[in-house]
Amino acid sequence: MKGPQERYDVNLFKPKKGYMRDEVRIILLILVGWGGATFGFQFLLRLLGDARGESLLTLRTFFTLPFHFWFTGQFLPLWFILLCVIFNIYIDRLTESHSRRRDKSYD
């Protein structure tokens, strides 16, 4: 028997079994992809850059732009859209499978 204390416990880092645990897993994965690409790339840029901030990442041209400018200005917004699409597809499936288990049409 769990006490009410535990039964109603909501915590991002201690998700309940079932839907919430699956949901939290994909949320954390997406957040890693979000933060890694955004801030990780800037760290890399700083790390590799010489005194004038130049490195392989800034000297190489990609789609007519310096690579780092292309990555931040054009690829990252696209990456965010991709992350959102992946999240939505996954949540759609998750909701459907859990709804079927519960025998109720999904929302």
Next chain:
Amino acid sequence: MTKDPVSVWPLVIVVGVLIAFVMAGLRAKAREGADYGFGGRYIGRIGGGAAIASNWMSAASFLGMAGLLYLQGYFALAYVIGWTGGYVLLLVLMSGQIRRFGKYTTPDFVGDRYASPAARLIAAIVSITISIIYCVAQFKGIGMVFAWLMGSDYTTGLLVGGGAVVSYVVICGMLGVARNQQMQYFVLIVSFIVPLMFLAYRLGYFWLIPQFGYGEGVQDLAREFRIDFASPFASGSLFQWCALCFTLMVGTAGLPHVLSRFYVLPNIRDARWSLVWGLFFIALIYWSAPAYAVFARLFEARGGMVHDPAVAAKMADIVVLKAAVMGGLPVWVVGILAAGAVSAAFFTVAGLLMTGAASFSHDIYYRLINPRASEARKMAIAKGSSLALAGIIMLLAVNPPALIAEITAVAFALAGNTIFPVFLMGIWWGRANRQGAIAGMLTGIVITFSAPLLGGVVPVVAEIFPVTASALCGAPIVIAVMIAVSLMTPPPPEEMRRFLAEKVHGHLD
């Protein structure tokens, strides 16, 4: 600026477009009856996305972002990333849950989740403050565009433009003009992209998709004039970049008028997918803004104009229009661009004034001052307070402290330091209680305004909490305060914890 001529045709086009929106709104209202728009007709996922994007587009997106890119190059991409990446946070951490929670406005959510009128009051004050700061930036944009249109100084432009936007809000309110946000988005995107295509064509770059054609411009700038537009961290350090970017992201996920978008669509699934469409529509503008900045730099360099930094900063906020004029675009194209900028600012001001006024009349007047107020009384208070807000904003906008995008960023910092943490913890941690929320929001308010208040005395404060970028260090501190205070005080009512566990997170178990 006083010697500039009146731009007659652009002025005519701007006024014409605004009148057309009012007329179209009236026709739509006559056709569809009262339940048009908000929560009424089903508009589909793409339509919902266009509505999200149109709700989002403001003078900061339309004018301010290109202005900052023009001044700061790569560093200003933090705005592009911050204002798109925030939607990822919003989608994965909040969209489904706040919808299942079922509270429409920010003060409602905070008041109910934490069962506390005091927390509701703080959230309402914060929401209204955010509206005011956000609108000051819009008024600066309106003032600068009108000054340019009329060939007058900024103050005259602000008076005329501010008068116009207030009359627009009042007329729309009196006539009950329906807001067709899909049409608004369509007008905004066309008026932003078409002039850009013209400019790219003039310069001989790939004009069909100018978002990808401006790279040659960056190269030409570097080769012909040794202007390094793309140099990373030339205008700020890595920490400043990350702080600004993170602040804008959490601010996006905490802005009251963005959070309330999830109720317009009939179910969560459609709401989630329209958010993706919305993000795509927003990204279309943000992929284009750097192109305006690059083209403006290029025209200036080729025309032999070298502005000293003070002059450049003064005109940066209308650099989009300046680029169109310097590029020698046909006068009607410049007019369309100006009309897009003015519409973006007008729609944003209209939306925010209404939200702010509703918050005052419902959350402060009705809930706290006079709970027995009639609907008519509440309505009158809302109307009065929207005019009062407009007055305050106008006064603040007479002497704008910074660039449009920077002023807006302060509103994001405030949202990221107060509303984002109380929503995040309110949804994802059942133990968060009212004492924690109140302490957290107060801490957030202090942190947001610490740089201008204390930065002079304790310089390190201004470094850790830069006024436009305080949430990188601020939001974690606020969350820590919320956790500490919540654990030291009694848990929230069991009813609420059960509701969170069963309805918000356990709806399928």
